[in-house]
Amino acid sequence: MGWRNAVRIGQAVAAALAALAALALAQPVTAGNRPSQPGLPATVNTFIGTRDEGNTFPGASAPFGLIQVSPIGSHYAGYRYDDETIRGFGRSFVSGAGCWEQGGQVSVLPVTGSIAPGGAFDTTKANSFDHKAYASRYAHEGEVGQAGYYRVRLTDYGGIDVEATALTRAAAERYTFAAGQTQGHVLINVSQANERHRVIGSQIRVVGDRAVEGKVTTMSFCGGHQYSTWFRIEFDRPFIGFGVWGQAGGTPGARFSMESEHDPRNGAWVTFDLADGQAVTTVSAISHVDQAGARGNLDADGRRGNQLLSFDAMRAEAEAAWARELGSVRIRGGSADDRAVFYTALYHALLQPMTGSDADGRYRGYDDEIHVADGWTYHEYFSLWDTYRSQNQLLAILKPERARDIARSVLAIDEQGGWLPRWGYASFETNVMTGDPVTPFLVDLWRFGALEGREEQAWAALRRNAFGIPPLNSRHDGRAGNPHYLAHGYVQFDRADPSKGMDSDPHHAGSATMEYALGDCALSIMGEVLGHGEDAATLRGRGGNWRNVWDAGVRDRESDFTGFPRPRMEDGEWFTPPAGAYDPTSHYGFHEGTAWQYQWLVPQDVAGLTEAMGGKDRTLARLDRFFAFDRIGADPQSARAEWVAGPYAYYGQHRFNPNNEPTMHTPWIYTLLGRPDRTAAVVRAAQTLFTNAPNGVTGNDDLGTMSAWYLFGAVGLYPGMPGTGELLVGTPRFEQVEIDLGEGRTLRINAPGATGERVQYVSGARWNGQAFDRVWLDWDQLKAGGRIDLRLTDRADRAHWGQGAGATPQDVCRAG
Numbered sequence: 001m002g003w004r005n006a007v008r009i010g011q012a013v014a015a016a017l018a019a020l021a022a023l024a025l026a027q028p029v030t031a032g033n034r035p036s037q038p039g040l041p042a043t044v045n046t047f048i049g050t051r052d053e054g055n056t057f058p059g060a061s062a063p064f065g066l067i068q069v070s071p072i073g074s075h076y077a078g079y080r081y082d083d084e085t086i087r088g089f090g091r092s093f094v095s096g097a098g099c100w101e102q103g104g105q106v107s108v109l110p111v112t113g114s115i116a117p118g119g120a121f122d123t124t125k126a127n128s129f130d131h132k133a134y135a136s137r138y139a140h141e142g143e144v145g146q147a148g149y150y151r152v153r154l155t156d157y158g159g160i161d162v163e164a165t166a167l168t169r170a171a172a173e174r175y176t177f178a179a180g181q182t183q184g185h186v187l188i189n190v191s192q193a194n195e196r197h198r199v200i201g202s203q204i205r206v207v208g209d210r211a212v213e214g215k216v217t218t219m220s221f222c223g224g225h226q227y228s229t230w231f232r233i234e235f236d237r238p239f240i241g242f243g244v245w246g247q248a249g250g251t252p253g254a255r256f257s258m259e260s261e262h263d264p265r266n267g268a269w270v271t272f273d274l275a276d277g278q279a280v281t282t283v284s285a286i287s288h289v290d291q292a293g294a295r296g297n298l299d300a301d302g303r304r305g306n307q308l309l310s311f312d313a314m315r316a317e318a319e320a321a322w323a324r325e326l327g328s329v330r331i332r333g334g335s336a337d338d339r340a341v342f343y344t345a346l347y348h349a350l351l352q353p354m355t356g357s358d359a360d361g362r363y364r365g366y367d368d369e370i371h372v373a374d375g376w377t378y379h380e381y382f383s384l385w386d387t388y389r390s391q392n393q394l395l396a397i398l399k400p401e402r403a404r405d406i407a408r409s410v411l412a413i414d415e416q417g418g419w420l421p422r423w424g425y426a427s428f429e430t431n432v433m434t435g436d437p438v439t440p441f442l443v444d445l446w447r448f449g450a451l452e453g454r455e456e457q458a459w460a461a462l463r464r465n466a467f468g469i470p471p472l473n474s475r476h477d478g479r480a481g482n483p484h485y486l487a488h489g490y491v492q493f494d495r496a497d498p499s500k501g502m503d504s505d506p507h508h509a510g511s512a513t514m515e516y517a518l519g520d521c522a523l524s525i526m527g528e529v530l531g532h533g534e535d536a537a538t539l540r541g542r543g544g545n546w547r548n549v550w551d552a553g554v555r556d557r558e559s560d561f562t563g564f565p566r567p568r569m570e571d572g573e574w575f576t577p578p579a580g581a582y583d584p585t586s587h588y589g590f591h592e593g594t595a596w597q598y599q600w601l602v603p604q605d606v607a608g609l610t611e612a613m614g615g616k617d618r619t620l621a622r623l624d625r626f627f628a629f630d631r632i633g634a635d636p637q638s639a640r641a642e643w644v645a646g647p648y649a650y651y652g653q654h655r656f657n658p659n660n661e662p663t664m665h666t667p668w669i670y671t672l673l674g675r676p677d678r679t680a681a682v683v684r685a686a687q688t689l690f691t692n693a694p695n696g697v698t699g700n701d702d703l704g705t706m707s708a709w710y711l712f713g714a715v716g717l718y719p720g721m722p723g724t725g726e727l728l729v730g731t732p733r734f735e736q737v738e739i740d741l742g743e744g745r746t747l748r749i750n751a752p753g754a755t756g757e758r759v760q761y762v763s764g765a766r767w768n769g770q771a772f773d774r775v776w777l778d779w780d781q782l783k784a785g786g787r788i789d790l791r792l793t794d795r796a797d798r799a800h801w802g803q804g805a806g807a808t809p810q811d812v813c814r815a816g
Helices: 291-302 311-327 336-349 391-398 400-417 438-447 455-467 482-488 505-529 533-542 545-549 606-612 616-627 636-643 667-672 676-687 705-715
Strands: 068-072 088-090 107-111 136-146 149-154 160-166 171-177 183-189 199-207 211-219 226-235 241-246 249-252 256-260 267-273 279-287 329-332 362-364 370-372 423-425 550-555 562-565 717-719 726-729 736-742 745-750 761-767 776-778 786-793
Touching (some): 068 149, 068 171, 149 311, 171 311, 199 241, 241 256, 311 329, 391 400, 391 438, 391 705, 400 438, 400 455, 438 455, 438 505, 455 482, 455 505, 505 545, 616 676, 705 717
Parallel strands (some): 745 786
Antiparallel strands (some): 068 088, 160 171, 226 279, 241 267, 329 736, 362 370, 736 745
């Protein structure tokens, strides 16, 4: 069996792009040494996902940037498209996550009006400096959200235009006050952040007549650990006045303030004379290391020589960087909306994990000590339960150098924190989510070559994770269900099991068992190749542990299907709810899903799953019910009505949930059963949910994971079983896709006549001119570059490709 695929983004050199917003969409360039495509950053619509719990942010960021600048509204993730006011512009944001405490620290807002006793900002009243009170209304008219650039007009305070742009470690904002205003102020609020983001304590200091700096300590993701962010803000001209505020109100002329969570008002203001111009530019930087780190980051990315970068100069650099990144994947065909959705998805997938090391290479490790990444970039924010399913593979394909640094960062977490992460936020493990996502995550990076030279180090860390648990005094929960799983082959269901965070595997024992089994099977592939045969055999056997939570007697009340996964108690008994019979649509035992949804999480043993479900015909019938195939197959536009119950409606469902990760792979189960034509219909229906509008992502984008899932479907490839390097071939949405692999290598996918306007099917395929009928290609084939030619048909009855004997990949952990 062959193993995985990788494709590299890279090499377009961009010119200055200060006037980018006015440029029309560029047509894709498809040959030779390609110039950058300056129109692509403007093709991105950063408002996609800012409604209906997509939880994206519309502001400015560099690819994998350490700093982001974006508006703060009334939602825990930051801005919502329907918010009435903007409270400020924060320095740090996570894109698309579902927990609270997601950034927005150092909230900055330009205002006008007097700051004095009895003034618009009454210094005798602390509440005058509450950002909910001084928030400004704004206008969507003229609001712009593109890759590397954001603009909005605040309609209060006489009208103020705010623009933002960002490089990797520094960002710039330009505040243009209305004509006729003689003074403008900038408020820097360090005691408030995104809604529900707890600020534990903060310091702020006015430095000279051009800078403000300080430190903010907040809680991490979903009530996790405390961590600190240092910042520095510099202005392009001197301010003429300043002051600080705290629990007692404002103090003009004061330079320093420090408050705690119990005194939740803290900040500073600076005042500018607008006689010499209505625009004030600020450059800012943050660090998770120390104050010197924030200063150094500002010097490295926000200054050239001894001068601050102008806003337009930084914007030009930011957009050039995005033109290079986005231009390395080129599409031909599709409407303007199709292109906007595609390139916005690519943009979202390239935002994280974020750069974690400062310009001098220093970073704060999981031991809370300062380390140095010498010659590489340390990364932070690892939503592994989400990203192991699609975004990880996309980065490994598109950005191999970045993937190597990401892999090295995860290993550094293991070295310094004592264990591999699950959901790492800044420099701490949050223990959010369950299962064992780090195993398929790292095994896939190994398969794509991102662990070259560190294979044995990764194996040792993964083996320790798979065969043990972290010590009690470790922050990491690891495989908390391992003691029972290793002894009995399943995780025991125990909602009272102590946990080190919001989640623990015994709380969701059914899904945890299935996730462990998948991870074990993936790790067996790595172990076998590295020469650890005995461990590989053990892990391969454990890949069949999904059977230990499969209850052949469970019957779905709404259909005649029998046999579903079901959680088991410590003594081996099946869990029985108070009402009696176990319902496979209930909330018991499965994390953010139901037994109906998790039953498909067996890509390592599709033949065994098919057998457990009563044979291929019964399995296909069950899939048809799961997808409401009779309706979405006839009308793909019915997908929203049939599938989407709500962004957090995880339970009580027997349907496919396109809002969340556990069912992401399920459309391709049809392909693994020899029916790629049905995969094509389901994927096309799912694509109707991704639109060029604020609600264009139906659920949390989860650090680019849902966007990456869309991208795979749109180009006609999808990652199969973790660790195999197998990409399942499907119907592209575009007539031509080109992906740079680096070093002059390119993967081309040609599908004449492809369109997203209707369902189409593959009726024939060639790889480098040679016909093939199997439904997958290996990374070993693809990594040197080449050409996939697909012949499409609009008729399912003419789409027999991929349905013959031997057309599907071999199961890695076939039981029996």
